[in-house]
Amino acid sequence: WLETDTILSRSTGPASAFRRISSSFHANSFHDIPKDIASQKQFLRRLNEQGQSETLIQLYESGRVAFTQDNLGEYIKALARLDRLDNSRLLGLLQRGATQGLQSGSSSFAPSSALPQSMTGFSESGWGAGSSSAWGQGPNSVGLGSIFSSGGAAAAAAAAGAGAGTSMGTNKNPLVMTFAEPSFGSQVWRTIRTLGTVFIGVTCLSTLLDDKGLGKGFLSNPELKPQMSSNTKFSDVMGVDEAKHELMEVVEYLKDPMKFTTLGGKLPKGVLLVGPPGTGKTMLARAIAGEAGVPFFYCSGSEFEEVFVGVGARRVRDLFAAAKKHSPCIIFIDEIDAIGGNRNPKDQQYMRMTLNQLLVELDGFKASEGVIVVAATNFPEVLDKALIRPGRFDRHVVVPNPDVEGRKQILERHFKEIPRSPDVDLKVIARATPGFSGADLANLVNVAALQAAKTGRKVVDMLSLEYARDRIIMGAERKSAVVSEKSRTLTAYHEGGHALVALHTQGADPVHKATVVPRGLALGMVSQLPEEDVTTLSRRQMMARLDVCMGGRVAEELIFGDDDVTTGASSDLKQATSLARAMVTKYGMSSRLGQVCLEYEDDGRSISSETRNIIEEEVKELVQGAYLRAKAILKGYEHELHALAKALMEKETMTGEQIKALLVEVNSASALKGAMPTASSLGDKLAVVTEALQTNQPAPATSTPVAAAVLSGPVVEAAAAAAAAVQEAGRQKTAGASP
Numbered sequence: 199w200l201e202t203d204t205i206l207s208r209s210t211g212p213a214s215a216f217r218r219i220s221s222s223f224h225a226n227s228f229h230d231i232p233k234d235i236a237s238q239k240q241f242l243r244r245l246n247e248q249g250q251s252e253t254l255i256q257l258y259e260s261g262r263v264a265f266t267q268d269n270l271g272e273y274i275k276a277l278a279r280l281d282r283l284d285n286s287r288l289l290g291l292l293q294r295g296a297t298q299g300l301q302s303g304s305s306s307f308a309p310s311s312a313l314p315q316s317m318t319g320f321s322e323s324g325w326g327a328g329s330s331s332a333w334g335q336g337p338n339s340v341g342l343g344s345i346f347s348s349g350g351a352a353a354a355a356a357a358a359g360a361g362a363g364t365s366m367g368t369n370k371n372p373l374v375m376t377f378a379e380p381s382f383g384s385q386v387w388r389t390i391r392t393l394g395t396v397f398i399g400v401t402c403l404s405t406l407l408d409d410k411g412l413g414k415g416f417l418s419n420p421e422l423k424p425q426m427s428s429n430t431k432f433s434d435v436m437g438v439d440e441a442k443h444e445l446m447e448v449v450e451y452l453k454d455p456m457k458f459t460t461l462g463g464k465l466p467k468g469v470l471l472v473g474p475p476g477t478g479k480t481m482l483a484r485a486i487a488g489e490a491g492v493p494f495f496y497c498s499g500s501e502f503e504e505v506f507v508g509v510g511a512r513r514v515r516d517l518f519a520a521a522k523k524h525s526p527c528i529i530f531i532d533e534i535d536a537i538g539g540n541r542n543p544k545d546q547q548y549m550r551m552t553l554n555q556l557l558v559e560l561d562g563f564k565a566s567e568g569v570i571v572v573a574a575t576n577f578p579e580v581l582d583k584a585l586i587r588p589g590r591f592d593r594h595v596v597v598p599n600p601d602v603e604g605r606k607q608i609l610e611r612h613f614k615e616i617p618r619s620p621d622v623d624l625k626v627i628a629r630a631t632p633g634f635s636g637a638d639l640a641n642l643v644n645v646a647a648l649q650a651a652k653t654g655r656k657v658v659d660m661l662s663l664e665y666a667r668d669r670i671i672m673g674a675e676r677k678s679a680v681v682s683e684k685s686r687t688l689t690a691y692h693e694g695g696h697a698l699v700a701l702h703t704q705g706a707d708p709v710h711k712a713t714v715v716p717r718g719l720a721l722g723m724v725s726q727l728p729e730e731d732v733t734t735l736s737r738r739q740m741m742a743r744l745d746v747c748m749g750g751r752v753a754e755e756l757i758f759g760d761d762d763v764t765t766g767a768s769s770d771l772k773q774a775t776s777l778a779r780a781m782v783t784k785y786g787m788s789s790r791l792g793q794v795c796l797e798y799e800d801d802g803r804s805i806s807s808e809t810r811n812i813i814e815e816e817v818k819e820l821v822q823g824a825y826l827r828a829k830a831i832l833k834g835y836e837h838e839l840h841a842l843a844k845a846l847m848e849k850e851t852m853t854g855e856q857i858k859a860l861l862v863e864v865n866s867a868s869a870l871k872g873a874m875p876t877a878s879s880l881g882d883k884l885a886v887v888t889e890a891l892q893t894n895q896p897a898p899a900t901s902t903p904v905a906a907a908v909l910s911g912p913v914v915e916a917a918a919a920a921a922a923a924v925q926e927a928g929r930q931k932t933a934g935a936s937p
């Protein structure tokens with residue numbers, strides 16, 4: 199506002215004001231202006247009443263009438279009528295001149311001792327000296343001050359001149375008149391200016407706040423409009439039949455709230471959908487609304503606290519208020535752990551406020567009001583206990599990752615609008631994608647469709663789907679990566695080693711594919727596919743996994759020698775070690791330690807060092823045994839390894855079927871040649887097999903000194919890794935040499 203004021207004063211300053219005043223002198227001639235003050239007042243009032251405001255203004259500004267309070271009142275009325283209060287130079291000058299005169303302490307106006315008093319009087323009436331100096335503050339105050347003082351002088355002169363031209367100012371006190379007169383006008387003026395300023399300020403502020411997203415909860419109501427068009431149906435959500443079944447009841451209830459409560463039974467107010475990300479929790483909530491044909495309010499827990507903390511509680515209140523107006527309806531709160539969790543202690547106080555408000559709202563409506571609150575979370579364990587108490591979110595519906603059949607159905611669903619070639623067997627893709635969520639599968643179909651289009655195919659075929667799967671699991675192929683011939687050869691033997699051990703080990707999952715195309719961080723990989731989704735693993739299966747893991751390193755060693763083994767096997771070794779550790783500490787598969795679970799709450803700190811040593815020895819023994827068995831197999835089938843590595847280098851990628859066919863071919867060729875295993879090779883084979891058999895027995899305690907380096911962390915971490923490995927069993931790609 200300072201700026202506006204300055205510009206106004208400068209551009210149309212006192213000089214131009216005087217120009218106008220003086221020009222109006224000639225514009226009109228007034229013959230019949232009464233001389234005495236009382237009649238002047240009557241005269242001016244009449245002018246106003248007759249609508250001759252313009253004349254009145256000119257008359258007053260020309261100084262032809264007395265500057266009395268009454269006359270000034272009429273003048274201001276006229277200005278107000280013509281909406282020119284803001285533009286009246288005279289008014290401004292009078293007002294400023296008076297102020298300035300006061301401030302400069304002109305003794306002719308008032309005794310200096312009276313000054314503070316009159317100033318007080320002014321500010322009490324809400325205008326005058328106090329506010330005037332306030333307007334003048336700031337960077338321009340010097341310039342303003344000088345304008346003011348010249349204005350003040352001019353106004354004083356004008357007032358004096360005017361006073362001389364009339365019968366005023368002799369024995370009457372002109373000071374009182376002068377101060378009192380502008381009071382009314384400037385009050386109006388200031389009020390208007392203040393209102394304008396406040397208006398502009400509020401407008402700016404609200405724009406600013408809106409920009410930051412705060413306006414949503416702060417100035418106006420958030421977009422609390424329900425979505426009526428939820429046309430998602432239960433039939434759209436696949437592979438979560440149990441969850442659908444449970445939620446069907448909620449739908450029935452929403453369709454006819456009265457039907458359920460006649461017997462006094464209580465329905466849940468809150469349903470908590472629990473499950474990993476992307477399993478269709480949002481879809482399910484939408485489907486409830488869609489099936490029941492009721493409005494659907496969506497909000498996300500993290501939305502409640504965005505820019506400014508503390509807004510959350512208010513938003514919760516608004517949300518429930520809006521929902522009650524639209525009942526029966528569904529409120530869906532995604533990521534409820536953002537408010538109901540206890541993850542971030544820093545924000546806890548504000549989160550608490552939001553959470554408390556949510557609890558209040560949940561308690562505050564009766565189940566019969568027909569509002570059902572559905573919430574979703576990936577972390578039910580972090581939820582505040584108060585939230586899951588009976589009467590609140592007491593019904594939990596688990597929405598797990600889909601199983602094989604579920605995955606197949608979800609794939610079917612997402613293929614509804616996408617043409618596919620007849621060779622596409624979704625069952626195979628479903629088997630090859632354990633651990634995938636619904637959202638992952640939707641993404642898979644999308645990536646496959648894009649890939650098919652990119653390679654100029656009319657339909658999505660199996661190749662595109664395989665491509666999409668590998669891409670999602672392992673990262674993009676790096677066909678252009680420069681891999682030296684030596685490294686490629688080594689990779690081929692390494693992957694060949696994994697594949698052969700898998701093919702020749704009982705209990706190992708069938709080989710799905712082997713490749714030496716670099717992908718993500720891996721230089722190659724062998725993927726195996728379990729027939730079914732794995733829920734439990736037998737000891738034999740785990741041993742087989744250990745063996746397959748070791749196959750890569752063993753092949754490198756056999757072909758290139760001990761000194762040329764590479765770092766490539768590090769992830770294999772890591773995987774094998776963590777699995778072995780889980781077998782020992784978690785699954786009770788060590789004869790020396792017995793059937794105990796060694797996963798301690800305190801990160802294993804309380805495990806005795808003795809036990810730790812034994813754990814280490816047992817783990818080492820398991821891995822070592824796997825190494826020897828893998829070595830036995832690869833030594834025995836070395837000719838197969840050479841053939842497979844050669845084929846892999848040529849073809850880059852081979853399916854399990856192709857590998858089997860190749861091995862059959864290789865073996866029949868060598869049989870045709872009549873090449874019976876030579877005595878020495880037979881002896882070799884026997885030697886390693888016996889060696890392996892020995893280690894497969896629950897071996898007696900070896901006296902290998904093992905550094906007691908098992909720290910608490912790794913034990914738990916490895917166990918967790920192994921658990922994850924078991925859960926996502928099928929995803930066991932045996933990654934090849936990493937760069």
Ligand SMILES: Nc1ncnc2c1ncn2[C@@H]1O[C@H](COP(=O)(O)OP(=O)(O)OP(=O)(O)O)[C@@H](O)[C@H]1O
Nearest residue numbers: 434435436475476477478479480481608636637640
């Ligand atoms: N069971 C399913 N059937 C069909 N499509 C699904 C299924 N689950 C997920 N999808 C697909 O994944 C997308 C994301 O699902 P949705 O948003 O419902 O997951 P969510 O469980 O709510 O995830 P988040 O926990 O991350 O919020 C859906 O739009 C849909 O295309």
Ligand SMILES: [Zn+2]
Nearest residue numbers: 750770933934
């Ligand atoms: Zn490997």
